[in-house]
Amino acid sequence: MSALWYIENVDMYTLLCPHKFAEYSKNHNFKRFGKEDVVYWEEDAASSIYLIAEGKVKIVVYGENGEERIKAILGKGELFGEMALFGAEKRRECAVAIDTNTVLCPMSAETMNNLMRDYKDFALGIRKLIGWKLQKIERRMEILLFKDAETRLREFIKDLASESGQKRGETVIIKHIYTQQNIADLIGLARPTLNQLFNDLRSQGALDFKRGEICIKKRQMFAV
DNA sequence: GCATTAAAGAGAG
DNA sequence: CTCTCTTTAATGC
Numbered sequence: 001m002s003a004l005w006y007i008e009n010v011d012m013y014t015l016l017c018p019h020k021f022a023e024y025s026k027n028h029n030f031k032r033f034g035k036e037d038v039v040y041w042e043e044d045a046a047s048s049i050y051l052i053a054e055g056k057v058k059i060v061v062y063g064e065n066g067e068e069r070i071k072a073i074l075g076k077g078e079l080f081g082e083m084a085l086f087g088a089e090k091r092r093e094c095a096v097a098i099d100t101n102t103v104l105c106p107m108s109a110e111t112m113n114n115l116m117r118d119y120k121d122f123a124l125g126i127r128k129l130i131g132w133k134l135q136k137i138e139r140r141m142e143i144l145l146f147k148d149a150e151t152r153l154r155e156f157i158k159d160l161a162s163e164s165g166q167k168r169g170e171t172v173i174i175k176h177i178y179t180q181q182n183i184a185d186l187i188g189l190a191r192p193t194l195n196q197l198f199n200d201l202r203s204q205g206a207l208d209f210k211r212g213e214i215c216i217k218k219r220q221m222f223a224v
Numbered sequence: 225g226c227a228t229t230a231a232a233g234a235g236a237g
Numbered sequence: 238c239t240c241t242c243t244t245t246a247a248t249g250c
Binding site for chain 3: 035179180181191192195196199211
Binding site: 149190 | 226236
């Protein structure tokens, strides 16, 4: 992976919140959301881009029977609604806050385009963020094509490790934002199945886990 | 091999 | 304490 794509442990929110630029700071405009609060629906006018300052947001689409399919779960420093930048007029997905204290930093497509024109570093940062998100979603689609549940989980953990794992000798510690329900949704499993897989992997000595953290015991078992 | 359901335990606010 | 998340078992496709 080239260095350009990889922004390690940088708080992209602090870096990119457009309101830190003088001419926009007077409009600083946070929006606070609670659990299950909708940021936008499908078909809503796509006028703004959102940067996540705090909390989590799920991006969902709905199937024919109204069942929800989770496209992505995004956390602090990530961005969504970016199609507004490319001239989209309507949302093609729904964005819902899933943390009790989710804070978003909205900005109009116009403001964003002006900033990207005036500040090269900012523009580069935003492009990286969009590219990173695209890559993440594409990668997850690949994972869903793997046959069995265990392979999908192992691949998911592998990706998490290369995104944010801290290597210490043979072990890799991964702090993450997902609940088991979130992970199950993302890789197409029932939650109890996921839980059982985690327990299996733990009893094999492959990893350990607790809320918000996965600790890989033997790196080679996940090829990281 | 995995989903669904249910019931109960553990942790966070 | 209450709500959310996790664990575990039973049952069925």
